[in-house]
Amino acid sequence: MRKRIFPGPVSSEILRKAEKFCATTTIGSQICVQQRRGPFVYDYDGFQFVDFHCDASVNNLGGNHPAIVKAMLSQIVTGNFFSEFNNAPNDPAVKLAELLAEKSPVGHPAKVYFGNSGAEANEAALKLCQAFRWERGERDRWDLIFFKNSFHGRTNGILRGTTSKPEVQSGPFLTPWDKEHTIYPPYPSKGVNSEYFKKYFASLDPTKINALFIELPCQGEGGIIPADTEMVQYVYEWTRKNGVLFIVDVIQCGMGRTGHLFGCDPAFWTTVKPDMATVGKALGGGLPIGAAIFRSDLDFEKTGMHSSTFGGGPMVMRAALAAFGEIRELILNGTVNLLEIQMRNALNAIERKFPTLITETRGIGAMWAHEFTSSETRDKVIEKCERLVEEEDCGVRLLGAGRKAIRFMPPLNIDRETLKLGFSLYEKVLSTL
Numbered sequence: 001m002r003k004r005i006f007p008g009p010v011s012s013e014i015l016r017k018a019e020k021f022c023a024t025t026t027i028g029s030q031i032c033v034q035q036r037r038g039p040f041v042y043d044y045d046g047f048q049f050v051d052f053h054c055d056a057s058v059n060n061l062g063g064n065h066p067a068i069v070k071a072m073l074s075q076i077v078t079g080n081f082f083s084e085f086n087n088a089p090n091d092p093a094v095k096l097a098e099l100l101a102e103k104s105p106v107g108h109p110a111k112v113y114f115g116n117s118g119a120e121a122n123e124a125a126l127k128l129c130q131a132f133r134w135e136r137g138e139r140d141r142w143d144l145i146f147f148k149n150s151f152h153g154r155t156n157g158i159l160r161g162t163t164s165k166p167e168v169q170s171g172p173f174l175t176p177w178d179k180e181h182t183i184y185p186p187y188p189s190k191g192v193n194s195e196y197f198k199k200y201f202a203s204l205d206p207t208k209i210n211a212l213f214i215e216l217p218c219q220g221e222g223g224i225i226p227a228d229t230e231m232v233q234y235v236y237e238w239t240r241k242n243g244v245l246f247i248v249d250v251i252q253c254g255m256g257r258t259g260h261l262f263g264c265d266p267a268f269w270t271t272v273k274p275d276m277a278t279v280g281k282a283l284g285g286g287l288p289i290g291a292a293i294f295r296s297d298l299d300f301e302k303t304g305m306h307s308s309t310f311g312g313g314p315m316v317m318r319a320a321l322a323a324f325g326e327i328r329e330l331i332l333n334g335t336v337n338l339l340e341i342q343m344r345n346a347l348n349a350i351e352r353k354f355p356t357l358i359t360e361t362r363g364i365g366a367m368w369a370h371e372f373t374s375s376e377t378r379d380k381v382i383e384k385c386e387r388l389v390e391e392e393d394c395g396v397r398l399l400g401a402g403r404k405a406i407r408f409m410p411p412l413n414i415d416r417e418t419l420k421l422g423f424s425l426y427e428k429v430l431s432t433l
């Protein structure tokens with residue numbers, strides 16, 4: 001039998017044209033996904049992969065989920081694929097806004113702004129913060145706090161907050177004004193000395209600080225770094241004492257990924273009441289979405305201060321309503337808890353077998369990482385897991401995180417057999433190194 005070559009001829013041509021005609025962005029994988037069925041993805045040449053990537057926690061319900069398909073079809077038959085929500089509201093958008101405003105941890109009453117991406121949600125949050133200070137006459141409060149190694153988006157305003165990927169800020173992008181007005185404390189992870197951390201905050205002059213943004217309960221792109229609850233509570237209290245807005249970004253961690261709708265345990269949110277929360281990714285059920293949920297008193301004073309053409313469109317909103325319901329069910333019926341146990345056990349066992357390659361297993365819910373000894377080894381593992389389809393019926397689709405880690409973020413509804421298959425294929429690759 002002739003050896004199969006990955007990427008196959010169709011994908012190879014797509015990759016060649018992408019290099020020639022598409023802007024340089026973050027393309028790193030050679031799996032050009034054409035189809036999705038449950039926990040599997042298929043490329044244009046028919047190669048099959050277990051999906052441990054989920055498009056960075058967008059496709060949390062796997063592929064072709066009947067509730068999402070039904071929701072989209074029910075909008076398609078109206079003949080109205082899109083109408084501008086910010087011109088006149090539509091029913092699914094106000095329903096979703098009501099759900100998010102009522103269920104989110106943001107102090108009540110709350111309102112919601114809809115955009116099309118996580119970055120847009122954070123941009124909206126930024127503008128709300130600036131408008132709030134302006135209206136109150138606090139025109140000196142321009143400074144923002146973002147934690148080191150965080151990721152909040154790549155657009156020109158919020159890139160101030162993204163240090164986990166140096167290319168996002170480096171060179172021409174971070175302006176001298178941004179540098180002067182941004183504070184980067186260490187992320188309150190377990191590895192940080194709490195006395196040092198508290199002293200750091202005590203040394204800040206809060207009178208110039210507008211808001212603090214934080215990913216919870218862990219940093220995602222930065223490498224799945226869990227936060228220490230006590231230190232987060234300390235930071236929250238510090239913001240309350242000093243009149244600083246507290247904004248939680250649960251764009252990657254939210255919508256079931258950590259086992260909760262809004263990233264942290266509901267008990268945690270009884271003591272920490274953010275002024276705003278930003279969500280995105282899996283909220284859209286696979287369609288583009290971003291939402292900023294904020295205390296109603298922080299709303300823009302005048303119409304026209306912020307808006308977007310596509311935000312809140314009825315097709316996306318229907319898919320999001322369906323995704324919200326399905327994900328809530330997977331949390332309530334214990335599916336994500338069970339997945340957490342299965343993932344933790346499997347990944348710890350693999351770490352024990354390959355101590356010269358893997359230095360740490362960490363994570364929460366259905367969001368885990370293996371830390372490797374070097375970025376070269378990490379990259380080789382990801383590439384070999386894709387290339388496995390040259391010898392096996394199936395490969396594994398993986399995603400890096402931080403400098404040396406691989407992220408494991410399967411669909412929340414993955415069945416046990418497929419999960420095991422994915423890990424056994426991954427192990428097979430590790431044993432060749």
Ligand code: PLP
Nearest residue numbers: 117118119151152153220251252
């Ligand atoms: N915030 C967090 C925590 C993220 O992980 C991401 C994307 O990975 C974003 C914001 C930006 O989202 P988007 O890529 O949809 O703009």
